[in-house]
Amino acid sequence: MSDPSQTPPPAGLTYRDAGVDIDAGAELVRRISPAARATRRPEQLSSLGGFAALAELPTRYRHPVLVTGTDGVGTKLKLAIDHDRHDGVGQDLVAMCANDVLVTGAEPFLFLDYYATGKLDVEVAERVINGIARGCELAGCALVGGETAEMPGFYPGGDYDLAGFCIGVVEKDAIVSGADLAAGDVLIGLTSSGPHSNGYSLIRRIVEKTGTRLDAALLDQLMAPTRIYARAVLTLQETITIRGMSHITGGGLTENLPRMFEDKPLAALVDLDSWARPDVFSWLQQAGNVAEQEMQRTFNLGIGFVIAVAPADTPRAIELLTEAGETATVIGRMVDAGTAAGPGQVLID
Numbered sequence: 001m002s003d004p005s006q007t008p009p010p011a012g013l014t015y016r017d018a019g020v021d022i023d024a025g026a027e028l029v030r031r032i033s034p035a036a037r038a039t040r041r042p043e044q045l046s047s048l049g050g051f052a053a054l055a056e057l058p059t060r061y062r063h064p065v066l067v068t069g070t071d072g073v074g075t076k077l078k079l080a081i082d083h084d085r086h087d088g089v090g091q092d093l094v095a096m097c098a099n100d101v102l103v104t105g106a107e108p109f110l111f112l113d114y115y116a117t118g119k120l121d122v123e124v125a126e127r128v129i130n131g132i133a134r135g136c137e138l139a140g141c142a143l144v145g146g147e148t149a150e151m152p153g154f155y156p157g158g159d160y161d162l163a164g165f166c167i168g169v170v171e172k173d174a175i176v177s178g179a180d181l182a183a184g185d186v187l188i189g190l191t192s193s194g195p196h197s198n199g200y201s202l203i204r205r206i207v208e209k210t211g212t213r214l215d216a217a218l219l220d221q222l223m224a225p226t227r228i229y230a231r232a233v234l235t236l237q238e239t240i241t242i243r244g245m246s247h248i249t250g251g252g253l254t255e256n257l258p259r260m261f262e263d264k265p266l267a268a269l270v271d272l273d274s275w276a277r278p279d280v281f282s283w284l285q286q287a288g289n290v291a292e293q294e295m296q297r298t299f300n301l302g303i304g305f306v307i308a309v310a311p312a313d314t315p316r317a318i319e320l321l322t323e324a325g326e327t328a329t330v331i332g333r334m335v336d337a338g339t340a341a342g343p344g345q346v347l348i349d
Contacts, residue, residue: 019152024120028148031126035133041109041142053144055110058169065175067106067168071096072161075200079222081158083214086124088225089162090131091138092197095226097166098139099247099305102230105176105237106168108141114163115148118155128162131225138228141166174237178244178260178308181334185243186314187257187268189331190232190321192304194224194280198250199298206288221280229305232324236307240317244308254297257306257348267339267349270332278302296346303331 015022029049036048045054057064073092080089090113098108113132115125125148136143155161195203203222207214214222236242244260257268281302285295295301309317314330321328332345341347 019119020150021120024122025148025150028120028122028125028129031122032129032133035130036143039111039133039136039141039143043109044142044144046144048143048145050145053110053112055142055144058109061169061171063172064169065106065172067101067104067170069097069100069166069168070164071100072163073197075204076195076197076223077160077162078204079200079214079219081160083219083223085219085223086127087131088223090128090133091135091225091228093132093162093164094135094139094141094166095228096197096249097164098135098141098168098228098230099226100249101166101168102233103176103245103247104168104170105174105242105245106170107234108139108166108230109169110144110167111136111139111141112144112165113146114165115146115160116155116162117150117160118152118157120148120150121158124158124160128160132164135225135228139166139230140234141168176242176245178262178264180241181244181261181264181266181308183266183334183336184311185308185334186311186330187270187332187334188307188309188314188317188321189275189303189329190227190229190305190307191275191327191329192248192278192300192302193227194221194278195299196226196249196304198252198300202288202290202298203284206284206290210287212287218280218283221278227304229326232321232326233305233307235324236317236320239320240309240313242307242309246306248300248304248306250298252295252297252299252301253303253306253346254348260306260308261334265337266334267337267347268332269335269339269341270346270348271344272346273344274331275302275329306331308334
């Protein structure tokens, strides 16, 4: 019979035993540091890895106003996880936040991310965060920090979630609020790269219900990163007075265009035939037997951002946007509320 006093005590538990690998987290920071440094702006006063990020306001502003936005990628992440398409969702994250900030006329300035998972896969996380850095470069903002949270038992399998936080800066007297919108103003649509990051619960339901095998071509269309419009719009703003802007996110044109004019007795008259609807939306509508009205209030249908300008400024605005690399099309105009829509048109108020 053994003597209990001689039994060695059990080995002490570690954080790794509980499912959190501190070394993996440190390795991830090491790997992503070069990508973060590539987004650095001269106003930054701190480096990646501190408790908080420090930055001076850009000196060219006389009366700077801070603009904030936060968002996620949503259930598009599930397709990324299921099909090993992790490289573009970081750009989605930046775009969903930076495009929202841009609507006010602000330049995206600083960005932070939150990456949460049950067990940290350094390879996957590196791909995701490198995509965030690429998105920041496209938006012109600095990736100044973030958080990687490893939470065992909270997320199943290889699942992860993302959230983003963007700070923009705009001159107070240059804020685009929609206050100057008037009937007759022209709506210019900038094309999207696909569904962007909206409607993916319906997309996944259509795929599941129809038993569709997502081949590489269809996945490319569904997983195309959200387009970031900052550089083109900010360039336009230097020359043209923008009356209003709308980021076409969840809710499509139907829900987002009214956010430009809110309490004004106005409506947006949109010519649905004025742009070519990408094939992916036609496939979704047909495969899911989705009603046209539901398509309009769920997806962007090929228009990711809308700018309102005075009629006289329209030709020059389209010229400048095209030179900046966007496909810009007149998709309608502002009208008085209650105006009747004609064939091929929809009145959004």
